[in-house]
Structures are given as C-alpha cells and as structure tokens.
Amino acid sequence: MTAILQLRDSLHCTPEQVTALTAIADSLDAQNSATADSMLVMVRVLGAQADSAVLAAALEPLVAAARERARVALARAREVLTPDQWAKIGGPDE
Numbered sequence: 001m002t003a004i005l006q007l008r009d010s011l012h013c014t015p016e017q018v019t020a021l022t023a024i025a026d027s028l029d030a031q032n033s034a035t036a037d038s039m040l041v042m043v044r045v046l047g048a049q050a051d052s053a054v055l056a057a058a059l060e061p062l063v064a065a066a067r068e069r070a071r072v073a074l075a076r077a078r079e080v081l082t083p084d085q086w087a088k089i090g091g092p093d094e
C-alpha cells in the first residue's frame with residue numbers, strides 16, 4: 001500500500017483517492033503491527049530453542065491472516081484507482 005501511495009503523483013491521484021488510499025494503508029499498517037507484536041510474543045513464549053517446525057506451525061495462522069489482509073487491502077485499492085491507474089502499477093488482474 002505504501003508503494004502505491006508513493007506513486008500518487010505519477011498516477012495523478014485525486015485528493016479523494018489519496019485520502020482513501022491513506023486510510024487503507026493506515027489500517028493495514030495498524031493490523032500488521034499488532035500481528036508482528038503477537039508473533040514476537042509467540043516466539044518468546046516458545047523460546048529460542050523451539051523446534052522450527054513447531055514455531056512455523058504456530059506462526060502460520062498469523063502469517064495467513066496477514067496475507068489475507070494484504071489481499072483485501074489491494075482489492076480495496078483497486079476499487080479506489082481507475083483501471084488505467086491500476087494497470088500502471090501492475091496490479092493483479094483478479
């Protein structure tokens with residue numbers, strides 16, 4: 001999301017688009033920050049000597065949730081941008 005916002009001038013985004021994209025990015029950042037905090041707690045609880053497979057299994061739901069939030073944020077950004085703007089950033093076609 002931050003990358004899209006950095007392209008706002010070259011994409012010729014309107015002020016309304018910038019406001020909407022900023023809100024999407026801020027929400028995603030806040031959610032990802034909370035997820036990162038949860039991951040750190042989980043790593044501390046499991047300990048430095050934790051089996052990597054156990055750690056990966058414990059973290060997978062958080063990673064999957066973050067991935068889904070990113071997918072949703074991109075879908076929301078696509079709704080904000082025009083088809084021409086979306087094509088310029090090389091966004092997914094789905």
